[in-house]
Amino acid sequence: MPELPEVETVRTGLEEALAGRLIEKVEMRRMSLRFAMPEDFAEFLTGRRFGAFRRRGKYLIIETGARGHLLAHLGMSGRFTVIAGDKSHAPYGKHDHVIFHIEGGGRLIYTDPRRFGVLDLVRGDDWQKHRLLAKMGIEPLGNAMNGTFLLDRARGRRTALKSFLLDQRIIAGLGNIYVCEALYRAGISPERPALSLVDEVEASQLALAIQSVLREAIAAGGSTLRDYAQSNGELGYFQHSFAVYGRGGEDCPAKGCGATIVKITQAGRSSFYCPKCQG
DNA sequence: CGGGACTCCTGCCAGC
DNA sequence: TGCTGGCAGGAGTCCC
Numbered sequence: 088m089p090e091l092p093e094v095e096t097v098r099t100g101l102e103e104a105l106a107g108r109l110i111e112k113v114e115m116r117r118m119s120l121r122f123a124m125p126e127d128f129a130e131f132l133t134g135r136r137f138g139a140f141r142r143r144g145k146y147l148i149i150e151t152g153a154r155g156h157l158l159a160h161l162g163m164s165g166r167f168t169v170i171a172g173d174k175s176h177a178p179y180g181k182h183d184h185v186i187f188h189i190e191g192g193g194r195l196i197y198t199d200p201r202r203f204g205v206l207d208l209v210r211g212d213d214w215q216k217h218r219l220l221a222k223m224g225i226e227p228l229g230n231a232m233n234g235t236f237l238l239d240r241a242r243g244r245r246t247a248l249k250s251f252l253l254d255q256r257i258i259a260g261l262g263n264i265y266v267c268e269a270l271y272r273a274g275i276s277p278e279r280p281a282l283s284l285v286d287e288v289e290a291s292q293l294a295l296a297i298q299s300v301l302r303e304a305i306a307a308g309g310s311t312l313r314d315y316a317q318s319n320g321e322l323g324y325f326q327h328s329f330a331v332y333g334r335g336g337e338d339c340p341a342k343g344c345g346a347t348i349v350k351i352t353q354a355g356r357s358s359f360y361c362p363k364c365q366g
Numbered sequence: 367c368g369g370g371a372c373t374c375c376t377g378c379c380a381g382c
Numbered sequence: 383t384g385c386t387g388g389c390a391g392g393a394g395t396c397c398c
Contacts (some may be wrong), residue, residue, distance in 0.1 A: 089392090121374070121394085145392075163391050164376075182376085201375045203392060219394090246369060255393070263391065354370070356391070 089161040091227065091260030092301055094145050096308030099138050100310060101149070101195075102140035104169045109190040110151065117184040120202045121162060128285070130277045131208055132157065144223050144259030146205075148214045162203030170194040224257040232258065234291030241290075242283040248284065249277035249353045258297070264332045265300050267359050271331045272296035276365040277358040278351070285363050318352075331359040339364060 089097070109234050113129035125131070138150030140331060149157040159165075172192030179186065180198060185206060187195040197206060209217055225231045240257050241248075252266045261269070270277050275289070275298035284290055335350030339361040346363035 119394090160392080162393085199375095200377065201391085203375070243367095244368080250369085253392090355372090357389090 089145060089163075089165065090265050090304075091142075091145060092265070092304035092308055094142055094147060094161065094260070095305050097161070098142045098147055100142050101147070101167060101169070105137045105189065105195060106140065107136060108139075108193070110134065110187055111190055112188040114186040114188065115184075116179065117202075120184065120199060120204050120206060121160075122207065124206055128206070128208060131155065131210075139292050142346050143215075143220055144226070144255055145262070146220060147211070148220075154211050154230050156209035156212075158205065158207040158209055158214065158217060158219070159197070160205035160219070162199060162201065162205065164201040164202035165197065165199040168194075168196040168198060168274040170196065195323060222256050224255060225259065225347070227260050227301060232298065233294045234287055234289075237290045237294055238284060238287065241284040243257035244281040246281055247277060247353055248275060248279050249356075250360050251281040252297075253354075253356075260301075261297070263356050263358075265297075265304065266331065267332045268329055269293065269297040269300045269359060271365060272300055274365055276362075277353060277360050331361060333359065335359055 109133075113132050115124070115129050118124055118128075132151055132155075135152030135155060138152070141148040141150070145160060147157075147159040149159065151157050159167075162166075163192050170193060172189070179196070182200040182263055183196050183198045184202075185197040187197075189195060206218065207217070207219070212346050214220065225236065241251060244251060248270065249266060252261050252269070253263065255261075256320075267277065270293075273289075273293040275293060284293070331348050334348045335357075337345045338344075339348055341361065341364050344363055345360065346361050348359055351358050351360075
């Protein structure tokens with residue numbers, strides 16, 4: 088499940104492989120993912136060059152020529168694969184939906200079995216006004232994401248902190264895994280209502296926990312990327328090791344804690360936490 | 367407006 | 383062995 092760190096890792100990899108390269112042809116093996124792609128998707132991108140590679144939350148905004156951008160979201164199972172021009176390749180898989188043919192014979196393949204992902208165009212330079220980006224919250228790694236911000240936004244909200252942090256209109260880029268990890272690191276229960284966040288010290292700790300968890304994951308992805316890309320060109324999701332996520336029934340990793348990690352369901356999603364460390 | 371349920375889709379795995 | 387049911391999850395959309 089690509090969250091911000093995975094998307095950032097993909098962004099870096101695509102930028103290294105594709106910046107400045109010409110798109111010679113776009114092959115559509117499917118015209119619809121989560122949403123229908125524009126009719127002229129392939130035509131619009133053909134003959135353009137990849138420019139800047141940006142990220143906003145979990146979205147990639149890839150500049151393609153003048154006044155045009157490719158907007159991409161990996162959803163749950165989306166992947167980009169870069170294939171070098173001098174490499175032969177197996178036949179396309181059934182979930183390879185869009186193939187960008189790059190000058191020199193290379194390819195960029197978008198694969199997405201569950202099709203929860205998004206590919207769309209931005210016509211013009213105002214990508215921030217795209218309907219999927221317009222209402223997004225702040226970037227969690229920016230200076231604006233601090234204890235004061237969290238206190239302010241949590242005020243009066245009865246929803247659980249878990250759901251609060253998953254809300255992309257508040258903070259853009261957190262998903263189920265890193266919310267669980269950040270709450271564990273901050274020592275805060277996912278079940279507490281957001282409005283219970285009133286202590287400035289605690290709110291700052293949560294803000295710092297979110298940022299450190301994300302930074303570490305990005306660093307881990309970056310170090311993995313080179314080897315990963317060499318072997319098969321896939322730029323996607325890397326399984327890191329987590330303190331609590333996916334560890335229901337195991338011992339809490341905190342020294343001397345001895346409690347067992349619990350798995351609960353909140354808003355239809357699994358949460359993992361330590362009932363002793365997280366109050 | 368807030369908050370929750372529903373929905374899209376397929377791979378995977380446990381259980382029979 | 384093969385089928386089935388449950389689960390996983392990002393996030394837009396709908397409804398109360």
